[in-house]
Amino acid sequence: MAGGVVRILRRRIRTVEATKKITRAFELIAASQIVRAQNRIAANRPYRDAMARIVLEAASADPGATELVGTPESPRSVAVALIVGDRGLSGPYNANVLRAAETVLAEHRSRGAEVRLVTVGRRAIAYFRFRGRPVDEAFSGMADRPSFADARRVAGALWELFERDRVELVQLVSTRYESAGRQSVEVRQLLPLPEGAGPADAAPDGAGRGGYTEFEPDVTTLLAHLLPRALESELFAALLEASASEHAARQRAMAAATDNAEELVRTLTRAMNQARQDAITSEIMEIVGGAEALREAKGA
Amino acid sequence: MAFALQVLTPERVLVDGPASALVLRSSDGDMTVLEGHTSLVAEVVPCVVRVDPDEGDPIRLAVHGGFLQVDTRPGGEGPSGLATTVALVAGVAEPVAEIDVERARRARDEAEAELARLSGGQAEEGRERSAEERAALAALARAELRLEAAGAAEPAR
Numbered sequence: 001m002a003g004g005v006v007r008i009l010r011r012r013i014r015t016v017e018a019t020k021k022i023t024r025a026f027e028l029i030a031a032s033q034i035v036r037a038q039n040r041i042a043a044n045r046p047y048r049d050a051m052a053r054i055v056l057e058a059a060s061a062d063p064g065a066t067e068l069v070g071t072p073e074s075p076r077s078v079a080v081a082l083i084v085g086d087r088g089l090s091g092p093y094n095a096n097v098l099r100a101a102e103t104v105l106a107e108h109r110s111r112g113a114e115v116r117l118v119t120v121g122r123r124a125i126a127y128f129r130f131r132g133r134p135v136d137e138a139f140s141g142m143a144d145r146p147s148f149a150d151a152r153r154v155a156g157a158l159w160e161l162f163e164r165d166r167v168e169l170v171q172l173v174s175t176r177y178e179s180a181g182r183q184s185v186e187v188r189q190l191l192p193l194p195e196g197a198g199p200a201d202a203a204p205d206g207a208g209r210g211g212y213t214e215f216e217p218d219v220t221t222l223l224a225h226l227l228p229r230a231l232e233s234e235l236f237a238a239l240l241e242a243s244a245s246e247h248a249a250r251q252r253a254m255a256a257a258t259d260n261a262e263e264l265v266r267t268l269t270r271a272m273n274q275a276r277q278d279a280i281t282s283e284i285m286e287i288v289g290g291a292e293a294l295r296e297a298k299g300a
Numbered sequence: 301m302a303f304a305l306q307v308l309t310p311e312r313v314l315v316d317g318p319a320s321a322l323v324l325r326s327s328d329g330d331m332t333v334l335e336g337h338t339s340l341v342a343e344v345v346p347c348v349v350r351v352d353p354d355e356g357d358p359i360r361l362a363v364h365g366g367f368l369q370v371d372t373r374p375g376g377e378g379p380s381g382l383a384t385t386v387a388l389v390a391g392v393a394e395p396v397a398e399i400d401v402e403r404a405r406r407a408r409d410e411a412e413a414e415l416a417r418l419s420g421g422q423a424e425e426g427r428e429r430s431a432e433e434r435a436a437l438a439a440l441a442r443a444e445l446r447l448e449a450a451g452a453a454e455p456a457r
Contacts, residue, residue, distance in 0.1 A: 040311070043311060043312045043313065044310055044311065046306060046308050046313050046316075047308040047309060047310050047313075047389055048310075050306065050308055050369065050387040050389045051367075051389050053369060053387070054341055054367050054369045054387070054389065057341055057369065058341055148310040148311060148391065148392075151310070152391075212338070212339065213338075213339040213340060213341060214338055214339065214340045214341075214342075215340070215341050215342070216326050216327055216328045216340065216341075216342035216343065217327045217328065217343065219341075222341065222342075222343055225343055226343075226367060229366075229367070229391065232310075232391065233310065233389075236310050
């Protein structure tokens with residue numbers, strides 16, 4: 001009877017060991033992906049910075065850009081984009097973004113604004129479908145290793161909402177990769193260009209210069225051509241950071257799971273040894289008891 | 301006589317270092333950027349770009365559209381007394397050495413075939429272009445630019 005307990009425990013230990021192997025493998029894969037993703041962020045940064053500088057210069061020189069710069073007071077229509085992963089097993093990574101997005105959405109709805117939703121990542125599709133919320137456009141299959149073409153598609157959808165459907169504000173909820181140990185969810189204004197990035201910010205940079213810049217073609221036309229490209233650049237950077245963050249979150253989650261599995265194996269092994277010892281003890285007791293009884297019967 | 305030049309794409313830095321000249325085509329026409337060029341922001345149309353590094357051979361790049369920023373301010377060490385920083389950003393660009401001529405040829409032929417199929421022999425004038433047609437035209441333009449860039453890189457065979 002006691003042997004049954006031992007058998008059950010042995011089977012459980014085997015299961016946990018197998019799970020541990022899987023989580024360990026995931027952990028190692030994620031760790032290698034982080035490095036790759038970090039390199040891609042580093043390779044992208046000069047492009048992103050240069051693009052931001054160019055947009056800034058053009059926007060601050062265009063007197064007619066009021067519609068394209070600044071934050072609308074209480075927009076009646078808003079587009080919210082969010083980036084999550086395609087898969088789970090990444091700890092709180094997806095939930096954090098979805099929760100932050102939920103807060104943003106609730107705020108816009110309480111003001112009575114019309115909200116359009118664009119999502120990246122399969123996890124978002126499942127989340128919003130379960131809640132019966134309509135999603136304007138859902139992208140997936142790009143969260144792991146985003147390409148610039150992916151960023152173009154998402155940016156295109158957002159640009160269309162802004163340009164054709166006259167959405168007054170475009171926001172992005174995604175995870176910012178600060179370092180290997182630190183990632184945080186961020187809500188950012190994509191369009192119109194945020195005020196903080198406007199002329200005031202440019203002043204220290206442009207101060208040492210003659211202050212005259214030529215534009216080809218004229219600045220209004222240039223800005224109209226520039227903005228969609230700048231949006232692509234911002235989205236690509238955001239996708240890269242989100243992907244690095246997801247891999248980092250996955251590595252942490254899988255490392256924790258591996259530790260847990262190890263701990264569980266230890267506890268279960270102890271319990272199994274105890275059960276086996278108990279079984280042996282009671283068996284000895286039975287034998288000794290039996291022998292004793294025989295001896296007493298003989299002596300009587 | 302040199303200025304700081306960066307040629308950047310979303311995936312990587314193609315050129316980063318001092319250069320003596322940058323030749324490209326903006327929306328207003330062909331232009332050359334030298335040290336001391338007026339501060340400028342320009343749209344770069346698809347073209348073959350030539351970079352003359354401060355040292356070494358000229359580099360040719362196929363740039364499929366982008367933007368140029370020239371930033372000139374006082375304080376340079378050169379004889380002009382101006383410091384010029386130039387950034388060329390392009391969504392898609394590649395050095396001529398990396399262009400696969402065979403692939404570009406195939407892409408061009410495919411795009412041409414696609415265009416012929418889509419237009420179906422209809423007259424071109426006054427017809428709204430479909431999304432597929434625009435994509436095919438863009439693919440054709442890219443392939444032709446690659447071939448132009450690569451063809452020039454193989455002088456007098």
